[in-house]
Amino acid sequence: MTRQSVTCDRSRTIQSKIVLPPDTNYLGNVFGGKVLAFIDEVAAIAAMRHCGSMVVTASIDSVDFLTPVREGDIITLEAFVTWTGRTSMEVYCKVLNEDIRTGVQEVTTTSFLTMVAIDENGKPIQVPAVIPTTEEEEEIYRTAPNRHQKRRERKKNSFS
Template sequence: MQAKTCKESRTIKASLILPHDTNMHGTIFGGTVMSHIDEVSAIAAMRHCRRPVVTASIDSVDFLAPAKLGYSVCLEAFVTHTGRTSMEVFVKIVSEDLTTGDRQLTATSFITFVALDGNGRPTPVPQIVPETEEEKYLFETAPARQQMRKERRNHTQDFYDQIDITKNI
């Protein structure tokens, strides 16, 4: 299987922040941003592997600055690292005041997807070849994020082992 560059998976989505997208502060709902993130990152993952994918984890969504009513949000996603069947996707969200042109980094996110074969089973994906400085940095720092995901899963499993789901809610 031939390796692919990050740019081959790069996906960009822009949206205008309308009244139904905002909270009582006049800024975009976090859940709306997360929905955009899941969509654009899934497209990037599918572009990389040319297979259906499922979300394995959303490692982080870090909200850095508010995006206001009337602004645009532009999401850029691309595959930063791959395992045997998994892909880490980085998403960068930039908001823009369309009347002034001022832009700011609004949020970032890392999401992991698993590629599926025709039977819904995990299937191998192409390796990734980073080219730009940003891509190389994200590629080189991916193993540390992978280790954090593994540790979080272990802690979460310990937590789940303590939950009694037989109780009525």
């Protein structure tokens, strides 16, 4: 069976949310776990759009928080599928925070996630390949096999 191919735009997903008091710690900054939940959600939507089926999260690469997100800020997440294996998809997610008073936006974090497409019985299924069309997409696509190998090594060396 020949695998179809689709562009990154098919999966591109953008979500914006306002950071509310329940989302923040005692310093008024968003909880890191809340940002991770937002990332997981937008990445899953992007992966589902790419493959046309349900997905599960297999891994989230390291997440470094570069700038704080404060109560009242707008947080915008952009995700798209960057590379695929047979049943897995690498999804890139960029998170921006925006001070609504000034309009200044900063990158809060970026992350790569691995999602696996599944059928109605929870079994992995084949996914379409990716066609990068922009310079950013091409660079991320070109470097994906190296990240994939590092994930495999990390998984092999995990404690169980």
